[in-house]
């Protein structure tokens with residue numbers, strides 16, 4: 001994107017076109033809106049304004065409607081930006097450890113994290129190599145009334161010693177595609193590990209291998225509303241003395257230790273740990289929390305004899321074991337009048353959508369089928385989802 005498609009909207013006439021485009025914007029109606037506005041305004045400004053209106057509409061899910069309506073985006077910048085819930089959590093940890101710290105955000109994008117950090121009272125400098133994205137980040141701080149500066153430049157060329165903490169959220173995209181290997185990040189992994197020798201917080205993909213995390217650095221896996229969003233690496237003054245952590249937003253429940261827990265036969269309840277707990281390798285923390293045990297030492301299902309309120313897992317009451325054979329499962333679906341069938345699986349290789357199709361659920365009842373492996377055997381349990389919220 002050309003930086004002028006952001007900066008042209010920051011002038012009073014550009015802002016008026018943007019306001020009109022946002023007020024009239026309807027998803028799918030972009031072409032018509034461009035056509036209407038072009039009758040009265042400059043074509044380049046109209047295109048920029050309608051693009052922003054569309055991006056603001058999409059951004060509401062990440063940033064909330066109120067902030068999104070005032071912010072500026074590039075398409076890639078929006079795609080890669082940290083959602084507010086997660087950014088606020090991270091910024092609060094930095095501000096709680098080093099209040100009012102000077103923080104440089106290396107590769108700040110459109111400023112998702114920068115905004116959360118500035119709101120947490122941190123004194124922020126963003127560095128972004130893409131001029132249009134940097135223009136959006138600077139405009140976002142201004143639009144939200146936040147202090148801070150954004151520099152256009154290469155993260156690797158910055159003198160980071162002048163800041164109390166470094167934040168980085170390396171780009172995980174190349175040629176428009178998502179990159180899963182941390183060795184393909186930009187700035188590169190070697191630069192990131194150097195940063196982690198000082199006081200730093202680095203956002204990484206949740207699939208980061210445990211053995212890629214340097215010694216003396218904490219890896220925190222974060223989920224939001226049950227969906228794993230990211231991992232963050234914490235070093236230096238931000239290291240809290242633990243190597244792994246799972247944090248569950250929006251409540252903020254956090255676990256850091258995996259106690260020794262036995263495995264044993266299925267109890268009245270099966271607990272499915274939150275994905276952040278699973279990724280962090282802290283499943284036995286769930287077993288300890290619900291006074292339960294593992295179904296199998298290598299599989300992330302916990303079982304127990306009582307229903308215990310916990311934010312760490314979803315729970316299912318076990319109705320009966322069903323033979324893991326298509327014929328037996330079909331008979332179970334038919335005899336119980338099951339029409340809505342949720343299939344969960346761990347450690348067994350099959351496609352739940354295909355199995356559901358084969359079982360042809362038609363009735364009015366609903367059920368959850370949990371398929372897993374105990375030792376070498378695949379087992380299936382007919383279950384009913386129950387709440388794990390404290391009453």
Ligand SMILES: C[S@@+](CC[C@H](N)C(=O)[O-])C[C@H]1O[C@@H](n2cnc3c(N)ncnc32)[C@H](O)[C@@H]1O
Nearest residue numbers: 081082107109111112113129154155169186187
């Ligand atoms: C994942 S995005 C950052 C998103 C940001 N944390 C947010 O919440 O909006 C990564 C950004 O780093 C920038 N980037 C990648 N390599 C860079 C480098 N060497 N120097 C400066 N910026 C870089 C990319 O242009 C991209 O905008």
